[in-house]
Amino acid sequence: MSTSISRRAWFKSALTAGAAMPLGLSLVQELMAAPASRAEVEFLSSLNGKLVRLGSNENPYGPSSKAREAIQRSIGEGNRYAFDQSQELKEIIAAHEGVTPDHIFMAAGSGEVLAITGMTVGLEGGSVLSAYPTFTMLMNFAQKFKARWDKIDLDKNMAHDLEAMAAAVKPDTRIVFVVNPNNPTGTVVDHSRLKNFCIEMAKKTTVFADEAYLEFLEPAQQQSMVELVKQGHNVIVSRTFSKIYGLAGLRIGYAVAKPDLIKKLEDKQLGTILNQAALAAAKASLGDQEFMSYTRKLNAEARAYFTDYLDRKKWFYGKSFTNVVLFPAPKSGKMILEETMKRGYQIRVWDYQAKEWCRVSIGTLDEMKSFVKVFDEIVS
Ligand SMILES: Cc1ncc(COP(=O)(O)O)c(C=O)c1O
Secondary structure, three states: OOOOHHHHHHHHHHHHHHHHHHHHHHHHHHHHHOOOOOOHHOHHHHOOOOOOOOOOOOOOOOOHHHHHHHHHHHHHHHOOOOOHHHHHHHHHHHHHHHHOOOOHEEOHHHHHHHHHHHHHHHHHHOOEEEEEEEOOOOHHHHHOOOOEEEEEEOOOOOOOHHHHHHHHOOEEEEEEEEEOOOOOOOOOHHHHHHHHHHHHHHHEEEEEEEEEHHHHHOHHHOOOOOOOOOOOOEEEEEEEOOOOOOOHHOOOOEEOOHHHHHHHHOOOOOOOOOOOOHHHHHHHHHOHHHHHHHHHHHHHHHHHHHHHHHHHHOOOOOOOOOOOOEEEEOOOOHHHHHHHOOOOEEOOEEEEEEEHHHEEEEHHHHHHHHHHHHHHHHOO
16 A cells, blocks of 8 residues: 555544544644645545655755664564663663753653643643744644634744733733744744843743754854753753654654653653664764754755745745745645646645745755746646
8 A cells, every 4th residue: 555545544443433433533734734724624534654754844865874873773672661761761861951960851752742732731821922933832722722812923034023021911821932043934033032032921821942953054043042051940842853863764853941841741641662773863863063064064054955946036034044944935835745746745734823834844955946946837
């Protein structure tokens, strides 16, 4: 059975199951990447595993060779629950972040941290405040558990509007969620402005800083909000091995926060014991400067090729520092999804401010060259 057929069949059966179990349906949608537009709702079930994947902000160069070797070596431990390896990696991550292990929550991707946090907001009652568009998983889970989501539009440069967000905090805001660099725009906010914002907001509520793409910035710019955790602020930081390290399919990420916040996350974790391959790959990858700079360099070249095309077309886009670019759809989103998919490419379409926007993940330079050719034919 081909990947596309089995994936579609699984999606359909999950949809059927979802009729009886609303939570099941929502989880499937999360896994398939929650639709971000009407165009995608009509299209979600026909996503095809064989497409050139410019739709999920993955790293086309990963896993690194060190990670691949570590995965192979870990296979012999496949019969053993990874209790020791989990503890070992937690200690390594804690040392890497400059905190003690009780500040670290290990998860099956940073998405699990977002889901648990969103669920907690709902269960405890309250609301979550975030920019929009941004990565919506925390808010999607909060809403599933009946919490309110207050969305604040990005500023004119497609970056977080921190002033507007600060003004929108309400007495029941349980989480202020910031993503820096942001997805779907790749934009960043200045570190000291964001730091001051987080300090002020953390006096009123809990701040969640999603740093999934931080390592796409040059090392001197990779200023994490973990600094605020160390100072005792009410801040949760999530990090992932999915992006710069290219381990998205292995599902491993973590959060850094004060021990009392970490305990709250652990209390709601569904008993996940991470798997041997992911733990081994993460251990081999953490802090691998050579692989990170290799990815950054190739990604920057391919991104420049793509944004040069957008510049030639005189299309607006936010300045991306990561592996994704968002720009207004030059034609109907549904048509663009259909035609790009027919030609073998998967991208995303978002609805924002009553317009449709194309979100294109940066693939290899060759993929971007062929994509630009195809995209230009479609929209010309
Ligand atoms: C901003 C952001 N946070 C978190 C995630 C979740 O990634 P993962 O669960 O693979 O760590 C993503 C995935 O695209 C993302 O874009």
